[in-house]
Amino acid sequence: METIRINQGGKMYGIKSIRPVGGHVIQVVFADGIPESFGDIQVYTSGGIQCADLPGYSTVYRQDGDTVYLSDDGSVHQPPGDPGGQPTEPYVPTLGELQGAKKAEVAAACERVIYRGVSVTLGDGKTEHFSLTEHDQLNLFGKQAQLAAGAGLLEYHADGQPCRYYSAADMQTIIQEAMWHVSYHTTYCNALNMWIAGCQENEEVEEIFYGADVPGEYRSEVLNAYLLQIATIAGGSGDGEAS
Template structure:
């Protein structure tokens, strides 16, 4: 049997964290335990012969407790935006797979230095260079033909655009979330709400047409 305080504290709570008997405690039958736990100890017990026979929720005291201990959603929102931003950055720098002109596949990371180097290579072929030295992840540097540099650059641009756009929409979702549960469910990779998904699809479609 679980044991609770026989008298409430100033807040109206009958809590006994250990649930063990002690002087001044009363027994709580197993069939009333879940009601007690759900009410977080804010109950109104009817006691007979050292045991609780009827248990009601002290809703006023429970509401006051939950209001006083309500999480600060503004602070949680800031943490969520940081979490999403970091996840977006990690997704971008993880890079892309690209099928090259010789039919092989290469993976190209997109750390900030990689993005700078790739921009330099792309600019060179745009100025009619027939190739430019570059390297896939874990591979030796070699001369890539202009077509491959362009393919890698286009894939990298599309990859970065997708993730920055997706992250922007996740941020908008987080900023409008009204409950802690909704906010906690917003994770990188989650399906966007219908209106945000439609807006992102339109943005990506317009970007592809440019």
């Protein structure tokens, strides 16, 4: 279960989902308990890794049970007028607002997928998992420098495991698979952004999600190369997307 905390506080709150629903509004569905106040929101994966930082969401836009809508511009929901007055029309976000919210949504999803990391099969046949937060990625870049300098054994650790020495061959495998994972998802997210920018109707934007098949006209040559590589490994046609 994903969790959030507010303003870098100590208490963590379990959530079922968090997503943007407008240019300045996000929806948070809580699983167990709701904070008394809000502000800067830090989002964590089920493994406890921070995957997003959403600053300024201090205003409760509206609340429906365990579902809370927060705004970062101080706006609040205006309910319809009373029966004797003129009802207020529900707000319909503009295409630009939906595109901005959708880009933020897929960027957060991409970050979560990257941070979850990769499972790597090492030379002894055992598989270990490695998270890929920004800190982890920087560590691996450092290992590249050690490899280039000719190191035969390199210290590192898999998720939840003590630090140990890895052979140069195993470390090279870890780095290669980690870099492929980061580069592929970054490229795929870029293609999603191109698709979002090309939408002409609100409904088109709303149907896009992380993991969707990107139409051919929005696929870059780099993404096509990745998809061909995936298809070759899987024995498929090359039409798959994010995993």
